[in-house]
Amino acid sequence: MRRxxxxxxxxxxxxxLVVVAFAYLCFTVLAPWQLGKNTKxxxxxxxxxxxxxxxxxxxxALLPQQDSSAPGAQWRRVTxxxxxxxxxxxxxxxxxxxxxxxxxxxxxxAVDGGPVVLVDRGYVKPEQGTAVPPVAPPPTGxxxxxxxxxxxxxxxxxxxxxxxxxxxxxxxxxxxxVAKVTRTPLAGSYLQLVEDQPGGLGVIxxxxxxxxxxxxxxxxxxxxxxxxxxxxxxxxxxxxRARRREAAAARAAEQAPAAPLTVEDKLADRYGRRR
Numbered sequence: 001m002r003r004x005x006x007x008x009x010x011x012x013x014x015x016x017l018v019v020v021a022f023a024y025l026c027f028t029v030l031a032p033w034q035l036g037k038n039t040k041x042x043x044x045x046x047x048x049x050x051x052x053x054x055x056x057x058x059x060x061a062l063l064p065q066q067d068s069s070a071p072g073a074q075w076r077r078v079t080x081x082x083x084x085x086x087x088x089x090x091x092x093x094x095x096x097x098x099x100x101x102x103x104x105x106x107x108x109x110a111v112d113g114g115p116v117v118l119v120d121r122g123y124v125k126p127e128q129g130t131a132v133p134p135v136a137p138p139p140t141g142x143x144x145x146x147x148x149x150x151x152x153x154x155x156x157x158x159x160x161x162x163x164x165x166x167x168x169x170x171x172x173x174x175x176x177x178v179a180k181v182t183r184t185p186l187a188g189s190y191l192q193l194v195e196d197q198p199g200g201l202g203v204i205x206x207x208x209x210x211x212x213x214x215x216x217x218x219x220x221x222x223x224x225x226x227x228x229x230x231x232x233x234x235x236x237x238x239x240x241r242a243r244r245r246e247a248a249a250a251r252a253a254e255q256a257p258a259a260p261l262t263v264e265d266k267l268a269d270r271y272g273r274r275r
Contacts (some may be wrong), residue, residue: 009099012236018231027226034218056146057192060114068115069152069188075206076149078191083109084138084199087182090161091132091169097123097204105135105201106173108184108192112142118175118190119147122201138199145198147191152176189271 055078062070070076085108092104102123109119127133155174161181162169166180181188193200 016232017233019228023225023228026221026228029140031218032223033122034221040063041165056271059111059117059147059149062149063111063115063117063189066115066185066187070149071151071189072218073149074151074189075111077194078149079116079144079146080109080114080191081110081142081144081260082109082114083140083142085182085203086182089121089135090181091135091167092120092171092173093124094171096123101130102124102202103132103169104173104176104204106170106190107138107199108182108186109145113164116184117187118173119145119159120150120173120190120192121199122193122203124201132167135167136201140257143198146237147190147193148194149196150190152188152190152199174230245268 003038054076056079059080062068062073062076062078082115087108090106093108094100094178095104102125104123105121107119107121108116110116110168121138124133124135152175153172155172157176159171161171161177170181172175172191175188175190192204195203
């Protein structure tokens with residue numbers, strides 16, 4: 001037991017606590033965080049790929065009721081007949097289109113025989129820094145549109161909507177938040193217009209099909225969580241081996257026979273050493 005007593009010293013205890021805490025974070029926080037991103041990205045890539053070959057369906061097939069949402073059908077192309085509601089547009093700010101900042105223009109759309117849905121008409125580029133350019137109003141009357149179904153985003157809690165220049169701006173396409181701003185009930189998924197649509201602005205292209213590095217990052221964190229305790233064990237083993245070598249050397253020195261006395265040493269013991 002004495003050979004293990006060094007592990008209870010403050011320095012070794014602190015090192016063990018750091019390693020355990022690091023491994024715990026790797027397995028419970030860091031790896032699941034990256035693997036969760038990979039799962040979300042893979043799911044979205046699969047939905048985009050499936051939407052490229054699927055024929056458009058009426059939006060009422062996926063959003064039959066006012067409170068309907070279709071998270072499993074994101075990016076699916078849908079068609080709708082109806083009209084834009086005569087309410088001021090809402091701008092989603094801090095969007096990036098083609099590597100440049102942009103505003104996305106949002107407007108409620110009443111589907112004939114169906115729910116009122118939020119439509120992302122497309123984007124406009126800011127003028128003179130962050131100034132909002134003039135936004136063309138959508139057409140009046142009944143129109144037919146084709147769009148892609150999108151999931152609602154989550155607005156940051158510390159960034160509420162605000163009004164500037166007579167237009168309300170939001171930091172995310174959070175359908176619940178936009179419904180409150182426009183005072184209009186909206187379905188749980190929104191529509192993103194494709195090219196050449198009534199009321200359409202700058203077309204938002206499909207994202208690139210890229211799974212990203214999240215899977216490899218997740219595996220790396222798992223590996224780090226495994227290697228950290230192994231490394232600690234190696235240091236403990238090395239310390240034990242070093243202590244064993246020191247103890248063996250001390251015992252060998254104690255058991256070694258004394259060197260034979262020289263003639264000078266014998267005379268000195270008998271008559272004393274000369275001064």
